[in-house]
Amino acid sequence: MKEIKVFCPATIANISCGFDVLGVALDSVGDEMVIRKTSENGIRITRLEGQNLPMETLQNVAGVAGLALLAASDYSGGFEIEIYKKIKAGSGIGSSAASSTGAVWAMNELLGNPFSKLELVQFAMEGERLASGVSHADNVAPALFGGFTLVRGYEPLDIVPIPSPSELFATVIHPQIEVKTSDSRKILKTKITLADGIKQWGNVGGLVAGLFTNDYDLIGRSLVDYIVEPIRSILIPGFDEVKIAAIEAGALGCGISGSGPSIFALSKGEEKAVKVGNAMREIYQNIGIDYDVHVSKINLDGVRSISS
Amino acid sequence: MKEIKVFCPATIANISCGFDVLGVALDSVGDEMVIRKTSENGIRITRLEGQNLPMETLQNVAGVAGLALLAASDYSGGFEIEIYKKIKAGSGIGSSAASSTGAVWAMNELLGNPFSKLELVQFAMEGERLASGVSHADNVAPALFGGFTLVRGYEPLDIVPIPSPSELFATVIHPQIEVKTSDSRKILKTKITLADGIKQWGNVGGLVAGLFTNDYDLIGRSLVDYIVEPIRSILIPGFDEVKIAAIEAGALGCGISGSGPSIFALSKGEEKAVKVGNAMREIYQNIGIDYDVHVSKINLDGVRSISS
Numbered sequence: 134m135k136e137i138k139v140f141c142p143a144t145i146a147n148i149s150c151g152f153d154v155l156g157v158a159l160d161s162v163g164d165e166m167v168i169r170k171t172s173e174n175g176i177r178i179t180r181l182e183g184q185n186l187p188m189e190t191l192q193n194v195a196g197v198a199g200l201a202l203l204a205a206s207d208y209s210g211g212f213e214i215e216i217y218k219k220i221k222a223g224s225g226i227g228s229s230a231a232s233s234t235g236a237v238w239a240m241n242e243l244l245g246n247p248f249s250k251l252e253l254v255q256f257a258m259e260g261e262r263l264a265s266g267v268s269h270a271d272n273v274a275p276a277l278f279g280g281f282t283l284v285r286g287y288e289p290l291d292i293v294p295i296p297s298p299s300e301l302f303a304t305v306i307h308p309q310i311e312v313k314t315s316d317s318r319k320i321l322k323t324k325i326t327l328a329d330g331i332k333q334w335g336n337v338g339g340l341v342a343g344l345f346t347n348d349y350d351l352i353g354r355s356l357v358d359y360i361v362e363p364i365r366s367i368l369i370p371g372f373d374e375v376k377i378a379a380i381e382a383g384a385l386g387c388g389i390s391g392s393g394p395s396i397f398a399l400s401k402g403e404e405k406a407v408k409v410g411n412a413m414r415e416i417y418q419n420i421g422i423d424y425d426v427h428v429s430k431i432n433l434d435g436v437r438s439i440s441s
Numbered sequence: 442m443k444e445i446k447v448f449c450p451a452t453i454a455n456i457s458c459g460f461d462v463l464g465v466a467l468d469s470v471g472d473e474m475v476i477r478k479t480s481e482n483g484i485r486i487t488r489l490e491g492q493n494l495p496m497e498t499l500q501n502v503a504g505v506a507g508l509a510l511l512a513a514s515d516y517s518g519g520f521e522i523e524i525y526k527k528i529k530a531g532s533g534i535g536s537s538a539a540s541s542t543g544a545v546w547a548m549n550e551l552l553g554n555p556f557s558k559l560e561l562v563q564f565a566m567e568g569e570r571l572a573s574g575v576s577h578a579d580n581v582a583p584a585l586f587g588g589f590t591l592v593r594g595y596e597p598l599d600i601v602p603i604p605s606p607s608e609l610f611a612t613v614i615h616p617q618i619e620v621k622t623s624d625s626r627k628i629l630k631t632k633i634t635l636a637d638g639i640k641q642w643g644n645v646g647g648l649v650a651g652l653f654t655n656d657y658d659l660i661g662r663s664l665v666d667y668i669v670e671p672i673r674s675i676l677i678p679g680f681d682e683v684k685i686a687a688i689e690a691g692a693l694g695c696g697i698s699g700s701g702p703s704i705f706a707l708s709k710g711e712e713k714a715v716k717v718g719n720a721m722r723e724i725y726q727n728i729g730i731d732y733d734v735h736v737s738k739i740n741l742d743g744v745r746s747i748s749s
Contacts, residue, residue, distance in 0.1 A: 154643040285647035286640060291662060293650045324632045330668070332594060334642040335462040338649045339593035342601045345653040354599060360638070 136169040137242055140439045141235030142279075142432045143220045144227035145303060145397045146271035149358040149388040150336035154284050155295075156227075156275040159303055160432035164231045165439065166195070167215040168239035175211040176200055183218035184228075194260030198233035201256040202240050206247060212240055221425070223314075224307045225391035230272030233260025238277060238436040250277050254292060265314050272391065279435035281344055297431040298347040302406035304384070306375065306413040307395040309423040312368050317392035320364055329359040349385055349401045356386020356399065369394045374416045382412035403428065444477040445550055448747045449543030450587075450740045451528045452535035453611060453705045454579035457666040457696040458644035462592050463603075464535075464583040467611055468740035472539045473747065474503070475523040476547035483519040484508055491526030492536075502537045502568030503544035509564040510545045516552055520544075529733070531622075532615045533699035538580030541568025546585060546744040558585050562600060573622045580699065587743035589652055605739040606655040610714035612692070614683065614721040615703040617731040620676050625700035628672055637667045657693055657709045664694020664707065677702045682724045690720035711736065 143162040148155040164183075171177070176199045178188040190196035195214050203211070214236055220228040237256045241248050248256075254273050262268035274282040274292045281295035336355040343351035366372040366389060375396050379387040383405045384398035396413065400406040410426045417424040451470040456463040472491075479485075484507045486496040498504035503522050511519070522544055528536040545564045549556050556564075562581050570576035582590040582600045589603035644663040651659035674680040674697060683704050687695040691713045692706035704721065708714040718734045725732040 150642070151646065152642075153639045154646060283643065283646040283650060285643045285659075285663060291647070291659075293647055293659065295646075295650060321635060323635055325635050325638055327629060327631055327633050327668070330633055330638045330641065331461045333638065334458070334460075334645040335591065335593045337642040337646045338459070338462060338591040338603075339599070339601055341646045341649040342591060342603060342653070345650070351593075351599075351601065355593060360635070 134243055136167060137239045138165065138167045138439050139235050139239045140437050141166055141231035142276055142435065144230055144272045144275045145305065145390045146227065147361065147389065147391055149356040149362070149386055150333050150340060152358065152361045153269070153271060155281065155337070155340070156271045157281045157297070157303065158275040158279050158432040158435055159226070159427065159429040161429040162220065162226065162305070162427045164219050164235060165217040166232070166235040166239060168236060168243060169213040170243050171211045171213055173211050174209060176203065177213050178216065179213045180215035181218070182216070184222050186218070186222060194229045194264050195232040195236035197263045198257045198260035199236045199240055201259040202237045202248065205252070205256070206244060208244055221307065223311060225393045225395035226305055226307070227272035227276060227391065229260055229264035230257065230276050233257035234273050234276040234436050242438065251290065251292060253277055255290060275435070277435045279433045280431060283341065295341055295344050297344060297433060298349065300401050301431050302400050302403050303429050303431065304398045304400060304406045304410045304413065305390055305395050305427045306410065306417065307425045308369065308371065308417050310370065310394050312392065312394045314392045317365050317368055320368070321361060322364065325360050332359050352399065353385030356388065358388055362388055365389055365393060369396065370422065371416050371420050372396060375413050378412040378416055379409045382409045384409045403430065442551055444475060445547045446473065446475045446747050447543050447547045447744055449474055449539035449744050450584055452538055452580045452583045453613065454535065454699045455669065455697065457664040457670070457694055458641050458648060460666065460669045461577070461579060463589065463645070463648070464579045465589045465605070465611065466583040466587050466740040466743055467534070467735065467737040469737040470528065470534065470613070470735045472527050472543060473525040474540070474543040474547060476544060476551060477521040478551055479519045479521055481519050482517060484511065485521050486524065487521045488523035489526070490524070492530050494526070494530060502572050503540040505571045506541035506565045506568035507544045507548055509567040510548050510556065513560070513564070514552060514555060520548055529615065531619060533701045533703035534613055534615070535580035535584060535699065537568055537572035538565065538584050541565035542581050542584040542744050550746065559598065559600060561585055563598060583743070585743045587741045588739060591649065603649055603652050605652060605741060606657065608709050609739050610708050610711050611737050611739065612706045612708060612714045612718045612721065613698055613703050613735045614718065614725065615733045616677065616679065616725050618678065618702050620700065620702045622700045625673050625676060628676070629669060630672065633668050640667050660707065661693030664696065666696055670696055673697055673701060677704065678730065679724050679728050680704060683721050686720040686724050687717045690717045692717045711738070
């Protein structure tokens with residue numbers, strides 16, 4: 134195989150209580166990429182549509198992630214990359230992670246799968262380091278593994294796949310405002326109270342248990358963030374209203390996707406997820422902020438090949 | 442049925458990363474109690490063997506927990522309680538919780554089970570309030586539900602049963618020193634770093650996932666406490682040495698049981714758990730502190746009736 138076309142899913146990281154550890158992959162929102170083997174060594178971005186992003190290999194997350202893979206492989210050739218962005222950069226649903234993981238997953242396929250998924254996560258994390266200054270795994274892990282993933286820890290990197298109940302759907306609304314990841318990091322406090330910490334890890338345990346047992350109510354009760362959301366949500370106009378509207382429309386829970394500005398909700402069943410999307414939409418219509426809404430089932434496979 | 446004899450299991454609370462939320466019930470360590478219906482209203486402790494504890498109803502955790510149940514029931518009679526303590530008070534393996542839960546579970550049986558397990562937890566928590574000043578559920582929940590339990594939160598009380606892999610065994614060593622629960626609470630810091638919090642809830646998620654998937658290695662990797670153990674362990678002479686010895690002997694993980702001074706380890710298989718116990722024992726022999734060692738499989742049922 135010389136060429137492969139892949140779907141690279143959008144992802145929700147920082148799922149409420151699971152700040153920095155829990156993420157999930159979406160099924161109907163994502164980029165497409167074509168990766169092609171070349172005889173000359175190195176990586177070239179030959180096409181980039183849909184977003185205004187750098188095409189120089191060292192300035193592009195897919196390029197940097199691909200170079201990390203190349204450096205670890207004994208392959209003497211190189212790759213060309215075409216990127217068709219559908220995820221908006223800076224929307225908070227893993228735009229950079231989609232490109233990084235799509236690149237390394239596709240390259241691994243073209244090379245006959247010499248690398249494990251855990252190794253691919255580590256290559257893709259180099260793309261994240263370029264994008265945000267931090268080589269975090271909370272978006273690339275679900276993008277590669279699919280479903281929910283827990284990044285248990287980094288020393289060494291430990292990714293734990295968590296199952297997803299079959300009727301769980303995600304709704305994401307992206308208000309078209311800019312929230313810089315660096316700003317949303319900066320406003321976090323470096324200290325939290327032990328009491329809030331205990332409530333938070335109680336909820337992480339509850340959320341993981343609810344996902345294993347298909348207990349939608351438990352999932353809903355656990356989707357609470359005592360620590361980050363109260364601070365970061367002030368950067369997102371309309372957040373509180375959107376959250377109230379989502380819950381009133383029947384969502385199990387609602388929170389900030391990644392570092393925002395997108396807001397996600399989880400619901401039982403597609404019909405509910407659509408209704409939740411409509412309720413969220415109404416808030417931004419009233420406020421007068423443009424938005425995109427996505428409703429998606431949970432993507433259980435992660436990056437996948439699609440027909441060219 | 443007029444009388445019932447019950448086994449009331451010892452429990453390990455504060456399982457490493459799961460401070461204040463995760464506990465587990467033991468199978469071969471526990472008290473026995475006999476509860477008998479009486480025609481006169483109220484509760485009397487008629488016998489208390491094995492430990493020097495108050496027999497006045499309002500000073501005894503079983504009495505207080507029983508009164509909470511009585512107050513919520515429409516039963517016009519009362520109960521006599523005999524307590525045969527085998528768990529040492531103050532050892533950190535849920536001595537008071539065993540008495541409180543044994544009392545309310547037995548009374549509920551004698552009344553034809555009018556109360557749910559969750560209600561029984563709430564009655565038993567009144568005993569915990571008497572014992573420690575805090576009506577916490579981390580010992581009474583596993584004592585009543587059996588297996589591992591997560592106290593997801595208190596508003597409202599939310600207990601989540603977590604399965605236990607069949608080959609998981611606990612080893613507990615109780616060095617005979619006194620650590621007051623109030624002291625071990627007092628030395629905790631009220632603030633923690635966000636960075637430690639993230640590592641802690643990553644581990645809680647990993648531990649719960651490991652218990653659901655019988656992944657002993659993941660359980661072991663997750664049994665890490667960045668927050669409480671580093672502080673509380675200074676109250677327990679020999680803790681670091683015991684922990685090192687337990688891990689070297691093959692334990693999956695090792696930490697402080699409850700607020701100490703007991704130290705627990707979890708292992709795969711009984712043979713390993715016994716070996717771990719021997720390694721722990723050696724440390725206190727060398728230091729010259731008396732100790733008890735218990736090796737137990739996980740108790741999956743919680744309090745249970747036994748033949749009189």
